[in-house]
Amino acid sequence: MSEKMQLVIDGDSVxxxxxxxxxxxxxxxEFPDLVKAHLAKVxxxxxxxxxxxxxxxxxxxxxxxxxWEFLKPFIRDVCRWGGFxxxxxxxxxxx
Numbered sequence: 001m002s003e004k005m006q007l008v009i010d011g012d013s014v015x016x017x018x019x020x021x022x023x024x025x026x027x028x029x030e031f032p033d034l035v036k037a038h039l040a041k042v043x044x045x046x047x048x049x050x051x052x053x054x055x056x057x058x059x060x061x062x063x064x065x066x067x068w069e070f071l072k073p074f075i076r077d078v079c080r081w082g083g084f085x086x087x088x089x090x091x092x093x094x095x
Contacts, residue, residue: 006018013025013028039052051081057074075088075091
């Protein structure tokens with residue numbers, strides 16, 4: 001069984017902690033550079049949308065109150081974006 005992780009937002013930083021002593025801390029001032037590095041590394045392909053396109057779909061899902069018509073393509077595109085295109089059907093079947 002995997003251990004639960006705790007998210008702690010503490011002033012200028014965010015920490016992810018486990019009871020076994022593991023802790024990863026991120027200063028919020030580092031976040032913009034990490035996002036830029038991520039966007040530079042993760043490029044869309046013929047089969048995937050860009051990070052920004054997935055975020056736009058996510059905003060549309062929120063606006064539409066998670067209606068299935070909008071949620072289904074969002075799940076598909078995020079699974080593809082994350083490199084897990086084959087898990088899409090399983091995620092949909094689990095709802």
